[in-house]
Amino acid sequence: MGVAMYETKTELFKVMYSCRAMRRLRPDPVPEEVLLGLVEAATQAPSTGNGQNWRFVIVRDRDVIARMAEPWRRGNAFLTETAMAMPARPGEDIDQRRRTLRAATYLAQHLTEVPALICVCVRHDPLAEKAARSRATFRAGLRHLGLWRMVRLAFRARANTEQELWATAYPAVQNLLLAARAMELGAALTMPLVLAPKGTYEKILGIPRGTLLAAVIPVGYPQGRFGPVTRRPVETFVSWDRYREPALS
Ligand SMILES: Cc1cc2nc3c(=O)[nH]c(=O)nc-3n(C[C@H](O)[C@H](O)[C@H](O)COP(=O)(O)O)c2cc1C
Numbered sequence: 001m002g003v004a005m006y007e008t009k010t011e012l013f014k015v016m017y018s019c020r021a022m023r024r025l026r027p028d029p030v031p032e033e034v035l036l037g038l039v040e041a042a043t044q045a046p047s048t049g050n051g052q053n054w055r056f057v058i059v060r061d062r063d064v065i066a067r068m069a070e071p072w073r074r075g076n077a078f079l080t081e082t083a084m085a086m087p088a089r090p091g092e093d094i095d096q097r098r099r100t101l102r103a104a105t106y107l108a109q110h111l112t113e114v115p116a117l118i119c120v121c122v123r124h125d126p127l128a129e130k131a132a133r134s135r136a137t138f139r140a141g142l143r144h145l146g147l148w149r150m151v152r153l154a155f156r157a158r159a160n161t162e163q164e165l166w167a168t169a170y171p172a173v174q175n176l177l178l179a180a181r182a183m184e185l186g187a188a189l190t191m192p193l194v195l196a197p198k199g200t201y202e203k204i205l206g207i208p209r210g211t212l213l214a215a216v217i218p219v220g221y222p223q224g225r226f227g228p229v230t231r232r233p234v235e236t237f238v239s240w241d242r243y244r245e246p247a248l249s
Pocket residue numbers: 019020021022023100104107188189190191192229230
């Protein structure tokens with residue numbers, strides 16, 4: 001089914017089915033209007049309450065990238081070692097994993113040559129937060145949800161807000177990746193942040209407190225060629241009507 005979709009459907013499907021993580025990028029600069037075009041495509045994504053609280057830091061300054069490259073390399077070395085030690089998942093092609101890790105290591109070692117890093121941030125919405133803490137919200141909660149539910153919501157408020165920020169980031173990230181692929185640019189979703197001490201990249205980039213740095217997307221013209229992504233057959237992801245673990249092979 002997947003292959004048929006890839007071959008017969010519209011341009012969007014072709015782009016989607018060949019939107020591989022491209023980590024080997026040429027150093028040639030990417031024009032500013034092209035970078036802005038990618039961000040514009042990202043902002044066509046949905047966001048909670050259409051808050052559009054994204055911020056995109058497009059980094060081209062070599063010094064800034066060099067400062068990011070140091071913790072990036074260390075995080076990547078850790079990730080590569082631990083990922084190589086992990087046993088294969090059912091049906092996993094271990095060579096594929098090795099290739100991915102080699103490409104990630106290449107990116108880490110050549111980060112300073114990447115023409116641009118697009119850092120995707122999401123800002124806390126101060127208005128929504130104020131509204132969430134207001135008496136009116138509490139009264140409405142009592143009426144519609146009941147006291148217990150409201151108390152539990154209040155306790156979970158911070159975690160819920162955090163979840164919303166992450167959830168707002170990723171539709172935009174995926175739009176950006178698809179737009180890059182459509183424009184024959186290489187890009188990859190990366191999250192180096194989780195492997196560095198808290199706040200490392202935020203400090204380098206000057207990201208204020210309360211603003212989440214969700215992803216860093218290196219962008220450039222690819223060294224290699226695009227090709228179809230490798231994914232399991234759709235049946236191995238699906239169960240009908242109730243949750244059941246599908247057979248993996
Ligand atoms: C949440 C998330 C975090 C990721 N973090 C990284 C990362 O830090 N570095 C990286 O090189 N790729 C990262 N990736 C990309 C995945 O490795 C990639 O999508 C996966 O290996 C499949 O490869 P393909 O998209 O080329 O088919 C991440 C992907 C996701 C969804």
